[in-house]
Amino acid sequence: MDPRVREHAEIIVDHSTEVEPGDNVVVSAPPAAEDLTLALCEAVGERGGFPFHVSFRMDKTRAAFLGSVDPDALDVPDHELALAEAADVWIHARAHENVSEMSRVPGETMTAFRRVHSSVREEILDTTWVLTQYPAPADAQNAEMSTEEYEEFVWSAIGKDWAAQREHQQQMVEILDAGDEVHVVSGDTTDLTMSVEDHVTINDHGKNNLPAGEVFTAPVVDSVEGEVLFDMPLVHEGHVVEDAYLRFEGGEVVEHGATKNEDVLSDILNTDEGARRVGELGIGMNRDIDRFTYNTLFDEKMGDTVHLAVGKAYDDCLPEGESGNDSATHVDMIVDMSEDSFIEVDGEIVQRNGTFKFEEGFEG
């Protein structure tokens, strides 16, 4: 086994999820991530946890099921729900044999599935969870890289000094936490305002995502106004949506479009009412992720990018006792901020063309 696989497993178990004796751990991973699955089962056992290996949520077996099911017959899976309720730690390791496997599933089935599966998703979010990526050949292909190159890319992005990264990101957290109105402008296609007043900004330093490297919050749901063109491709369950466009009024999507796979975007927005509202504003800050790889887990962390997610807001971003936008889905979409772009907080420019005001070379 590649020693980097065992290091990856150790970061997951010790840094991300801090597995302790007696923990009931679910390892959710497909066959393409077999080495990491084995390393995780070993590492969890060594720390006194009990690993139970299940299929990854969106793998070939799920595609086989959803490709043949009547969407109207779908109901909440009580067995999967019971597993999630009883789990202390949930480790999702993505890896593909074919990244387009889910494309055989009709959009309306996916929408119905997301709806019945949202209770399971919520229970998993209540565990100590992490989502990570194993560098399988099909994922390398999807990133337009050789497998060796991609392995290096993935394990470099994951094997960072997370304490130093956390400190760097904390500067942006403090700006957003103190701020109220956020204004994001890119070229003449994106001009968006929203309030983040009293909301909490999260410093993503390797707890829930590996790689990590972003700061994010939930905007005040009705405050989002303006238009945005996501000039980075949106990759969703095997489909690539290009140039997704959204226009917001009073926090709600009132117009949308795309130059490719617009129907996939429509299906996302039609999941439920909350899918037409913003659940997350995120700012990518991981400069080791220096290229777009058609994988949101990495792409949304890229330096020089901002992303919005339609759908469910993370509770941690909200003031105590307040609940945010609710939805069965959560889909991130990315704007390139490297040129002709800025972020303003309460009228002050805090990032221009990708460089933050607390970084060298910033030009206010």
Added chain:
Amino acid sequence: MDPRVREHAEIIVDHSTEVEPGDNVVVSAPPAAEDLTLALCEAVGERGGFPFHVSFRMDKTRAAFLGSVDPDALDVPDHELALAEAADVWIHARAHENVSEMSRVPGETMTAFRRVHSSVREEILDTTWVLTQYPAPADAQNAEMSTEEYEEFVWSAIGKDWAAQREHQQQMVEILDAGDEVHVVSGDTTDLTMSVEDHVTINDHGKNNLPAGEVFTAPVVDSVEGEVLFDMPLVHEGHVVEDAYLRFEGGEVVEHGATKNEDVLSDILNTDEGARRVGELGIGMNRDIDRFTYNTLFDEKMGDTVHLAVGKAYDDCLPEGESGNDSATHVDMIVDMSEDSFIEVDGEIVQRNGTFKFEEGFEG
């Protein structure tokens, strides 16, 4: 996909487990059974059930965990238990990349695991469950057959006319149900008596095992007396025990031995108190299984054989309200009855040299 895989999945879903709309189905299978896993997820979905795919109970991931864990730290896995409690149907599909994978796990760890895992096992036995085999190359190798030959062997044994087989077996069920004392003699190495008075004999025609093809009951636990040499190899978690020998007094094993891997047999018997007592007497009746393949699921169904299991008795074999031998384990061991052998029930010979009294060629 080989069309025989889809036929196999259909027998499992329609004959063995009768999946119905709304059923919460667990598909427990390793990567080596991927085609069958996909066919099962499709078939379950088509019938309105919800399949959830998890690792097979004894696959590589479990070996990785159990190979590294401190046996004293093992505790009941609440998450796996919750899944089993909430499942309606549990489909186990065996398949190996290497049948010796579990041999890296120390015997005392296996014993500790069986003990903490017995509550999960009991919950699974409370579902509508089936155990089957997918003909993976390593399993063919273990059977000393080419993969093509082995596929034919497995799918012929599974694709039988189960209604006709059931009828044939019912004749032996009636003999045992009406009988009291069973006497099994083979050569000068096996001479065993036990009572089956008031106990129930099960006709195994493809509900819990695929292939099926045996009748079995639980003996009155204290009634087992005499000695038995299991001249068919005992294959247990990657180890082959040869010429396992047991001597019983008052239902309990008072002496045991083997010519190879005796320590594996000792570990089995030391699991707990119930592991030294008999939980099952079975008679193999599937004449399509015409060779020993180092796989109990098939070997115990062979014509011309009898098997005993030490450990847990199946509740279905006991009179209403009575509970049988309890144990965290259940291990079958097989006696060749093809030569110099007979089975007597209440003094009447009902099988000689493998031929039953209701079959042609029987010589009382």
